[in-house]
Amino acid sequence: MKPLGQHYLLECDGVEPSLLANPEQLEQILRQAAQQAQAHIVFAHLHHFGEGQGVTGVLVLQESHITIHTWPEYAYAALDVFMCGQAQPQLAVAYLIEQLQPQQHRWQMIERQSLNM
Amino acid sequence: MKPLGQHYLLECDGVEPSLLANPEQLEQILRQAAQQAQAHIVFAHLHHFGEGQGVTGVLVLQESHITIHTWPEYAYAALDVFMCGQAQPQLAVAYLIEQLQPQQHRWQMIERQSLNM
Numbered sequence: 001m002k003p004l005g006q007h008y009l010l011e012c013d014g015v016e017p018s019l020l021a022n023p024e025q026l027e028q029i030l031r032q033a034a035q036q037a038q039a040h041i042v043f044a045h046l047h048h049f050g051e052g053q054g055v056t057g058v059l060v061l062q063e064s065h066i067t068i069h070t071w072p073e074y075a076y077a078a079l080d081v082f083m084c085g086q087a088q089p090q091l092a093v094a095y096l097i098e099q100l101q102p103q104q105h106r107w108q109m110i111e112r113q114s115l116n117m
Numbered sequence: 118m119k120p121l122g123q124h125y126l127l128e129c130d131g132v133e134p135s136l137l138a139n140p141e142q143l144e145q146i147l148r149q150a151a152q153q154a155q156a157h158i159v160f161a162h163l164h165h166f167g168e169g170q171g172v173t174g175v176l177v178l179q180e181s182h183i184t185i186h187t188w189p190e191y192a193y194a195a196l197d198v199f200m201c202g203q204a205q206p207q208l209a210v211a212y213l214i215e216q217l218q219p220q221q222h223r224w225q226m227i228e229r230q231s232l233n234m
Contacts, residue, residue: 004188005195007126013232047159047177056182058175060164064186065175069201071121076231078122080197084186104232114193115130115221 005064005084005112008093012079014103017072023048023055029099030059030066037092039063039083063087077102082112122181122201122229125210129196131220134189140165140172146216147176147183154209156180156200180204194219199229 019025023046034041039061046057052072059066064082071077079096083089097105136142140163151158156178163174169189176183181199188194196213200206214222 004191004193005186009124009227009229011229011231042164042173043162045160045162045177049179056159056177056179058162058177058182058184060162060173060175062166062173064173064195065184067175067182067184067199069122069181069199071231074121074231074233076121076233078181078199078229080199082184082186082195082197108227110126110225110227112126112128112195114128114188114191116191116193 004114005082006089007080007082007110007112008089008107010079010081010093010096010105010107012077012100012102012105014075015077015100017075019100020054020070020072020077021052023057026055026068029096030068033092033095034059034061034066036095037083037087037089039087066092121231122199123206124197124199124227124229125206125224127196127198127210127213127222127224129194129217129219129222131192132194132217134192136217137171137187137189137194138169140174143172143185146213147185150209150212151176151178151183153212154200154204154206156204183209
């Protein structure tokens with residue numbers, strides 16, 4: 001079976017809390033991550049829960065999605081990079097780590113696929 | 118460590134292709150799935166690639182997200198249900214399976230968490 005897409009689940013700990021509470025800056029980082037991977041953005045929406053609080057949001061891509069959910073109180077962000085086709089999700093993951101500068105991070109990659117391909 | 122959230126990755130094979138190419142019906146199913154889990158919808162966006170083609174979309178939730186990506190040509194959908202807090206993502210997953218009626222499905226659940234909780 002050929003995988004239809006690669007889905008990276010990325011946990012970042014020890015990220016600067018002020019960045020995790022800044023939806024504009026996070027949207028820029030996500031957009032650049034998509035560009036690094038040569039993915040195409042269909043739609044972006046980041047929601048800020050309020051001053052100093054977390055952000056939750058998504059880039060819907062032609063190739064699937066990037067999502068982010070942040071908890072400034074734990075200096076923690078959970079990200080997903082799921083891409084199909086010719087995009088290179090590992091480049092987006094590397095860019096996200098470079099920009100978020102977590103003290104610790106870990107990721108796993110899960111192949112998403114149909115049984116009938 | 119207490120998990121911050123539970124992230125279900127659900128693969129559905131053998132779904133009726135006309136359903137997988139119907140963004141309005143899929144949005145209703147996703148919204149109902151969020152409701153079943155007692156999650157709160159912040160924003161919804163489903164993108165349709167064109168007549169008879171796939172749909173890619175997201176429900177941004179206060180508790181994280183539900184996403185769907187469909188390939189009618191493979192009768193296949195890849196879904197994510199990621200929820201934190203008091204929501205019950207397993208109820209959303211059960212509802213999605215009930216509504217999509219895949220001939221085959223499989224899921225895995227991954228705990229998303231900070232190292233510093």
